Amino acid sequence: MAMIATLLEASLKFTLAMGVRATLVVLAPFFLYVITGISAILLGWPALSYPVFSLEADPFFVSGGALMGLFMLQSSGSFVLYQMLVGIEDDKSQLAILFGFISLGCSGAVLRVTLPQAIQFF
Template identity: 75%
Template sequence: MARMATLLEASLKLVFAVGIRAALVVSGLFLLYVVIGISAVFLGWPALSYPIFSIEADPFFASGGAAVGLFIVQSSGAFVLYHILVGIEDDKSQLAILFGFISLGFGGALLRITLSQAIQVFLTLI
């Protein structure tokens, strides 16, 4: 039983590490897209065939938001499960789990808003 718990603990650490790194990379790219889009709107660059920053019409905005939400859910879910597995002993652990659940809710809400449109974009590409 101890070996299984050790394996689960190592797996959750790995999933968290991969998820947080991927979330940082995807969030950075998504933020770059937002900054470029805002600059394009203010500077009057050529208009696109779709309205920019529209969840229904902008495929990059919807798929970028869904990717950010997916990696946030992955990393925060692994973080919360890891802390529950190793135990909640002090106020720092309780605070860490509280913020883990908050980020899990944020990522889930972001997925709820953007995932259906991102799936439609992906299916049209296939």
């Protein structure tokens, strides 16, 4: 039984680390796209063939949001399961689980909004 718990703990640590790294890799180009889009709107650059930041017509915004939601969902789910496996002993671990559940809900909502449109684009 201890071997199974050790294996589960190691796999949850690995998926948490991979989820955080993948989120950071996707965050950089997505953040750059958002900054460029805001600049284009504010400075009045030539219009694109699709409306920027539209959930129905902007494939880069929707696919970036779906990837961010997916990787955040993976990392926050792994974090919550890891914390529950390790144990809830003090106020810090209770607070960590609370924020883990908040992150799980937010990333699930982002994924629920963006995933159907991202699937339609691909």
